[in-house]
Amino acid sequence: MRSIKTTVSGCLFISLLLILSIRTPYAQEDYPIKPVTLMVSWPAGGLSDIIARIIADKGRKYFAQPLIIVNRPGASGIVGMQELVSSKPDGYTTAFSTNAECASNLHILHATYNIDSYTIICRIGGQSGCIATKGPWNNLKEFVDYTRKNPDKIRAGVAGLATIMRLNAEQFATNAGIKFKVVPFKGSQPNLTALLGGHIEISFMNVPEIISHYKAGEIKILCVLSGKRSEVLPEVPTAREQGFDWPILEATQYIVVPNGVPKQIREKLDGGMKKIVEDPEFQKRTTELGYNPSYAGSETSKALIKAWYKTSGELYNMLGMKKE
Numbered sequence: 001m002r003s004i005k006t007t008v009s010g011c012l013f014i015s016l017l018l019i020l021s022i023r024t025p026y027a028q029e030d031y032p033i034k035p036v037t038l039m040v041s042w043p044a045g046g047l048s049d050i051i052a053r054i055i056a057d058k059g060r061k062y063f064a065q066p067l068i069i070v071n072r073p074g075a076s077g078i079v080g081m082q083e084l085v086s087s088k089p090d091g092y093t094t095a096f097s098t099n100a101e102c103a104s105n106l107h108i109l110h111a112t113y114n115i116d117s118y119t120i121i122c123r124i125g126g127q128s129g130c131i132a133t134k135g136p137w138n139n140l141k142e143f144v145d146y147t148r149k150n151p152d153k154i155r156a157g158v159a160g161l162a163t164i165m166r167l168n169a170e171q172f173a174t175n176a177g178i179k180f181k182v183v184p185f186k187g188s189q190p191n192l193t194a195l196l197g198g199h200i201e202i203s204f205m206n207v208p209e210i211i212s213h214y215k216a217g218e219i220k221i222l223c224v225l226s227g228k229r230s231e232v233l234p235e236v237p238t239a240r241e242q243g244f245d246w247p248i249l250e251a252t253q254y255i256v257v258p259n260g261v262p263k264q265i266r267e268k269l270d271g272g273m274k275k276i277v278e279d280p281e282f283q284k285r286t287t288e289l290g291y292n293p294s295y296a297g298s299e300t301s302k303a304l305i306k307a308w309y310k311t312s313g314e315l316y317n318m319l320g321m322k323k324e
Helices: 002-022 047-062 075-085 140-149 164-176 188-196 207-215 263-278 280-288 298-318
Strands: 036-040 067-071 093-098 118-127 129-133 155-158 181-184 202-206 220-225 251-258 291-296
Touching: 036 047, 036 075, 047 067, 047 093, 047 118, 047 207, 047 251, 047 263, 047 280, 075 093, 075 118, 075 251, 118 263, 118 298, 129 140, 129 164, 129 207, 140 164, 140 220, 155 164, 155 188, 164 181, 164 202, 164 298, 188 202, 188 207, 202 207, 207 220, 251 263, 251 298, 263 280, 263 291, 280 291, 291 298
Parallel strands: 036 067, 036 093, 155 181, 155 202
Antiparallel strands: 093 251, 118 251, 118 291, 129 202, 129 220
């Protein structure tokens, strides 16, 4: 009798272990059970940081745990992405990443990851760029005429050595037949500070990063780098409208996780982020900043990143900037 009881007890113990094992290692059905890190590979105060904090704010409505913003700037986004891809794939380390650190940066900077080293959950949106200045010029023609007469005297700020704005700056100079010195900063906030302080003459920036200073009359915007005028800057013409036409490049942002995150957790992340992007208040707050919220799922986002990787590689190669 005792043997039977021991056997039954043993079976119950084993069954309990099996039940518990189903819930490990991530307790996927309960995700998230603790705060989720949303890493930003750029300094505080820049576009990615601003939008990420709005995501975190709205996330309180759609996630059971808070989204905690952690800034990991450095090497044009490479530092943060390297930390992301080496993180534990449990869904508690995510990143709000641009198509720069996800793809185009890899053509000219050395990194320990490639475009297959991470998983994209979804696209959050994107934004148009612009050329801003505190100088005497009121449009692109005036600026180009001055620069042609004064080659290499203009300092053009960009947020990082290997960013989309850097590509736009190089392409603009080539298209306009002018020369200026490109000055890369460690993020958009230092770039903006240098412009406002008169340390550079022009800056290639994203509209959300500069719009408040423009509306305050502190700077001018010579053009919008987009196929059409910005809804929040309807009075500012595009570069194309002013006779300068090149393949304008725009930054897009994605939610990214390390490879190996379980499907159930990825789906919960995707579902929550989709609700955030489609939330009317999120749409209003980000659109007022000049951002363009636009959700896309994992497969579409992955295809977009791979296409951008190919396009940016061709551009860097054409500009002689692609690493060997």
